[in-house]
Amino acid sequence: MAEKLGNLECCKGNKDFLLTKTENIAGVNKNAPYNNIGKHLKLNEKGNHFSKGDTINKAIKKIGEASKGPKVAEDLCGIYNTLVDIITKSVWFDTDISSYVKKLETACDNNVVKPKSAKEKCKKKLGSDYDDEVKKCSERKSGGELVRWSDSKCGCVADDKGVVAPIEEIKGCMDDDAVNYNPEATVKSRCEFEKEVELKNEFCFCTKDDCRDIGRCIKGMQIIKGYATSKSKFDRTYDAIYERALEVIAGLDQTYPDFRISTEKGFYSEDVDSSYIEDLAKALTILEYRGYSLSSASKGNRKDSDMLMKSPGGEYLGFFSGASMTAPLFDDFNLQFTPNVIRKRISTNLGGSIPTKYINGIKKYINNIPFDIDSEGIIVNTINEGLINVLKKEPIGLSKLLK
Numbered sequence: 001m002a003e004k005l006g007n008l009e010c011c012k013g014n015k016d017f018l019l020t021k022t023e024n025i026a027g028v029n030k031n032a033p034y035n036n037i038g039k040h041l042k043l044n045e046k047g048n049h050f051s052k053g054d055t056i057n058k059a060i061k062k063i064g065e066a067s068k069g070p071k072v073a074e075d076l077c078g079i080y081n082t083l084v085d086i087i088t089k090s091v092w093f094d095t096d097i098s099s100y101v102k103k104l105e106t107a108c109d110n111n112v113v114k115p116k117s118a119k120e121k122c123k124k125k126l127g128s129d130y131d132d133e134v135k136k137c138s139e140r141k142s143g144g145e146l147v148r149w150s151d152s153k154c155g156c157v158a159d160d161k162g163v164v165a166p167i168e169e170i171k172g173c174m175d176d177d178a179v180n181y182n183p184e185a186t187v188k189s190r191c192e193f194e195k196e197v198e199l200k201n202e203f204c205f206c207t208k209d210d211c212r213d214i215g216r217c218i219k220g221m222q223i224i225k226g227y228a229t230s231k232s233k234f235d236r237t238y239d240a241i242y243e244r245a246l247e248v249i250a251g252l253d254q255t256y257p258d259f260r261i262s263t264e265k266g267f268y269s270e271d272v273d274s275s276y277i278e279d280l281a282k283a284l285t286i287l288e289y290r291g292y293s294l295s296s297a298s299k300g301n302r303k304d305s306d307m308l309m310k311s312p313g314g315e316y317l318g319f320f321s322g323a324s325m326t327a328p329l330f331d332d333f334n335l336q337f338t339p340n341v342i343r344k345r346i347s348t349n350l351g352g353s354i355p356t357k358y359i360n361g362i363k364k365y366i367n368n369i370p371f372d373i374d375s376e377g378i379i380v381n382t383i384n385e386g387l388i389n390v391l392k393k394e395p396i397g398l399s400k401l402l403k
Helices: 055-064 069-085 097-108 120-141 231-250 276-288 339-347 355-364 382-392 400-401
Strands: 019-021 039-041 146-150 155-158 191-206 213-227 306-310 316-321 370-371 379-382
Touching: 039 055, 055 069, 055 097, 069 097, 120 146, 120 155, 120 191, 191 231, 191 276, 213 231, 213 276, 276 306, 276 316, 316 339, 339 370, 355 370
Parallel strands: none
Antiparallel strands: 019 039, 146 155, 191 213, 191 306, 306 316, 370 379
């Protein structure tokens, strides 16, 4: 074992330390040697980092906590040689000291001082002048000299590779997914991305209150554009706006939840088709990207924020207010229940019916249109009804007239 353990690479000395027995192992039987050497044997000489009288365990611990260097190596070697000497004596012959050797090996590994880098050596050599010297060398290079800084040479040396001509800076979008991608750009700038959004229905801004007059409308395929750091970021932003629109639509306030027209479709009906919800969410998202103008060429808030939704066949699917910039997003968006909206709903649902409890209340809104609501809540055309009544009257014959 002594030969096997005699190769601690950090062992630089060969000093032996004599051991003395501690009181609690005095008189140990030679035929039954005490194995816990580290705890029960003391050193009778001091080392560089431990004291006279320290046990083997205590000495190894102190060495392990000391700063790296040749003095630590000398202590490690002394402890090691002492342990080897112990197990060759008759009393301690063949005692297992492997656990102590492992501790010594660990301390030995930790004592290895890594060589300093060229930069560290140069900094130590130049001290506080290091940064100034590097800067001077850089300025010489910028001035056209074929030089470069070398830490290994600790100075400004000739640059055999020469000077690379400066690259002309061209600012532009460097993402090939962007509509403004510039393949010649060398410096990143804003990228603009676009997305196609197809609307199944028609959406119009109302130019007067209560949607008496309708202005610009959009339908079919629409293109939205926006700036982002990447296409994926642009898509995530679109998805977030669209999801917010869906959330707002799901919470639309139906002030008169049971005032419904039996033949009516869209957002005033009891069960709103999911395709209408998705299409309205798309329209709101387009508005957000276009600054709340239905025109892709015009940006900025509109004074009029009332909007309506129509099916491809011209049926009204919903009248809305608050289609304008708000925080939180779409916070003022809601359904309309104004008198003019009620008249439009009545006039486009001939033959449909409403709950009878609303007959009298609704009639006061429709006195100036050619529609009426009968006693059963059926919406009728007053012009046709009047003509039918005239035709039903019995003509006055000549005999009756003479009588």
